[in-house]
Amino acid sequence: MEVSTVLQSLISGLTLGCIYAALGLGLFVVYGVTRVLNLAQGEFVMLGGMLTVSFCSMGVPLIGAILLAVFVTVLSGAFLYLFIIRPARGASGSTLAFLTVGFAFAIEGITLLVWGWEYRSLTNFLGSSSIHLWGATIFGQAPWVVGMTVLMVVGLFFFFGRTMVGKALRACADEPLGARSVGISIERMALLSFVMAAGLGAIAGATITPLTMTAYNVGIPLTIKGLLAAFLGGLHRAEGVILGGLLVGLAEALSAGLMPTGYHDAIALAILLAVFLARPRGLLPSRGAAE
Amino acid sequence: MNARLEMRSGVTVSRGGHGPLLEYVGVTMSYGGLLAVKDVSFAVERGEILCIIGPNGAGKTTLLRMTSGLLRPSGGQIWFEGLRIDAMPAYRIAALGSTQVFQDIQLFANMTVLDNVMAGAHVWTDGGLLGTALRLGPAVDEERRIRRAAVDQLALLGLSGVLEEYPSELSWGEQKLVGLARALLCRPTLLLLDEPYGGLDTADIERLSTTLRTLKSEGMTILMVEHLTDIVMDVADRVVVLHYGEKLAEGAPDTIREDERVIATYLGE
Amino acid sequence: MSVISTTKSRVASAYRLLRVPRPALVLLAVVAVLPLVGNPYVLSVLINIGLYAIVAMGLVLLTGLAGQVSLGQGVFYGTGAYASALLCLRLGLSPWLAMPIAAAASGLLAVPIGRAILRLRGIIVAGVTLTVNMVFYYLTISVSDLTGGATGLVQIPRLPYPKVLPYTTFVFYVTWLLLIVALILSCNIAASRVGRALKAVNLLGGGSEDTAQVLGMDVMHYKVLAFVVAAVFAGVAGSTYAHYTSVIEPHTFNVQTSVLVSIMVIVGGVTSPWGAIVGAALIVGLTEFLREVAPIILGGPTGAYELVAYGVVLVISLLFLPAGLCSLPARIEQWRKERRI
Secondary structure (H helix, E strand, O other): OOHHHHHHHHHHHHHHHHHHHHHHHHHHHHHHHHOOOOOOHHHHHHHHHHHHHHHHHOOOOHHHHHHHHHHHHHHHHHHHHHHHHHHHOOOOHHHHHHHHHHHHHHHHHHHHHHHOOOOEOOOOOOOOOEEEEOOEEEEOOHHHHHHHHHHHHHHHHHHHHHOHHHHHHHHHHHOHHHHHHOOOOHHHHHHHHHHHHHHHHHHHHHHHHHHHOEOOOOHHHHHHHHHHHHHHHOOOOHHHHHHHHHHHHHHHHHHHHHOOOOOHHHHHHHHHHHHHHHOOOOOOOOOOOOO | OOOEEOOOOOOOEEOOOOOOOEEEEEEEEEEOOEEEEEEEEEEEOOOOEEEEEOOOOOOHHHHHHHHHOOOOOOEEEEEEOOEEOOOOOHHHHHHHOEEEEOOOOOOOOOOOHHHHHHHHHHHHOOOOHHHHHOOOHHHHHHHHHHHHHHHHHHHHOOOHHHOOOOHHHOOHHHHHHHHHHHHHOOOOOEEEEEOOOOOOOHHHHHHHHHHHHHHHHOOOEEEEEEOOHHHHHHHOOEEEEEEOOEEEEEEOHHHHHHOHHHHHHHHOO | OOHHHHHHHHHHHHHHHHOOOHHHHHHHHHHHHHHHHOOHHHHHHHHHHHHHHHHHHHHHHHHHHOOOOOOOHHHHHHHHHHHHHHHHHHHOOOHHHHHHHHHHHHHHHHHHHHHHHOOOOOHHHHHHHHHHHHHHHHHHHHOHHHHOHHHOEOOOOOOOOOOOOOHHHHHHHHHHHHHHHHHHHHHHHHOOHHHHHHHHOOOOOOOOHHHHHHOOOOHHHHHHHHHHHHHHHHHHHHHHHHHHHOOEOHHHHOHHHHHHHHHHHHHHOOOOHHHHHHHHHHHHHHHHHHHHHHHHHHOOOOOHHHHHHHHHHHHHHHHHOOOOHHHHHHHHHHHHHHHHO
């Protein structure tokens, strides 16, 4: 086993891991505030990519295309909350999760209608196609992905830790009754969480499209991997979710690089599943309050 | 088999129908540093009504949950019918003859009243998947007997009118009675009740006390947790007082009423 | 007592023993007569409905009664299909023998999986079963020596059948007979001691695991039991499918099947065995309609309208009729009662 293969796998793993961590964070934000498991998170990512591609092909410069894509995706996230989730207030967790599944199906169908079957792609953000490092090849987009994730994580930590809105969101997550009694509108916070998840997902989608391409049906596998990241992380600590995402990415890349082709998907998933079953409460210990 | 075993509490337990039905020996429960129950030891004799009283947080419910097997004690032993049950899974303890009615009753919301009560018969019946799916003779007969027993039990408690209702449609008092009916359908030797008098009006209180006395006269042993002390003194044969997880006193209601420590820390409040 | 009345009471008690719910008998009659009036296309659609309904029936027991949300029925549907196909192709068994063995294999597979997963609560079980489904999907593609890989298995032998009937008609009878048997078994289980135990451990529906325990019910045993029964149902359906189409590929048993079956029970009514049939009929009917009609009228790629339809139907169902179509009669009755007051 060459060092370069391992290095290649590690770097791919890190990149993939960042993608899944971003997905997991989107799930985490929504679940934390609303207790809804948003199984349409992958669709937000897909939409971000698809829309960016479309806007770019219409001649809009990259930055503008991404912003527009985020905007439209955010609108869809708002739609999901306002017209699908909020009317079902009081329903059980699984009902709410299935509602997001319905939304995901509809989005997929509409995407298929509008964009068709083919995979779409974007050029790397800065044009360079690959970087060579110690015998390993890094796709040129990879630093952007990692950078995006790091920015996202830092941004989220700042947002939740320092801003008023962020603290209000956290209050809703930790103590909904108390939050309401000090005048925080739970509905508005819930809407905000969905909007944030959609926006984060869209940015992630635009960033990874040069790397992984996008099509109407990439949403579901992404959601599943994001779920794994979130479950491994325990859904109650952002650090855990990020760690979970990295783990999922590494498992996928390492198994693809080091194991006989064909089995690696199954083995990677099986290993992750086994890890989860061994520690169903998440890899990191709970912060204190019982879940 | 009559091996006599020396217990820490000083009470000897022998297997085979003599001696206390239930015994706690040095039972302790700690939750990460907090001691909910501290070294509690006492016995419950066959056919008596024993009440555990004490202020909220005294560890009473914890003790009851350990007795049903829903919690494992951190230390000590619990003996029931001469067998050690502190490490036994709850459903096995139930099969030995004990059951519990929780403070919030927890009727099955997805079943009618009748089905709820029929569920109580699970422990002494054995209709399995094959028999019930294929409606084989023995399974059908057993189902008929369970239904008969449930209908009769509900009639005894005056609930014949609500057989087909769902728990959400019942009043609190009715729910309590259904919960009791369900527990009684287990035909238990030991009935555990967690605050059975909570939320009842005077008439219902009297009815419940009468029912409990009737059950006692039929040979049932009742272990009850309560904090409404006046009622307890009326219906209990013996009382155990818990305070911050420790046993403060034990004895007949009159003795407890006059116990200085109890008056000082609890009854005086 | 005269001879006539004792005979009558004997017949009556025998009937009660077999007791088939009357609607099931009606269904049986309809099924018996249908091929005389239906054409092969209708029959093939009905076979599709029947197969899905059998899988969905398993979910009614697992999710509706026992409250375990599973998105993994696809695993056992696929196991049934592949096991049955392989037993015939590699070991030369008759399909009639292979089917029960394959169904049993699905059930046996469900035991360790159920044991491992059902310790978890709530929606997490759904996520885990989904992941297990994916693992099996990938495995099926990889172990190509055994399973034919991505191309699958072909030339699976048909069920030996009386040549008077067209094969489609025969499979239609087999499928719907199996479905009616599954229906009766499910109804029987639901109204029995086992049914009460399953409902008792249903945290989602208002059961209570603590109470179940103190009433002597082994919670884990019952959860796994429901999981296994659902798996056997799915295995039977998968095996029938394999011998019907003679060709099976991995993608038929992937996540989409599991999710679709869940949608069927949600739309039909997850707590009622009839809900499985109603839901399957609706979703398959909708799919067929959209597949044939929509691209002609509206244009666009096949598959798109179905996806949108599934999503819309699921959302509308959950928001306005969460207990499914089967609860409609009761809801109308309730609404009429309130109107009168």
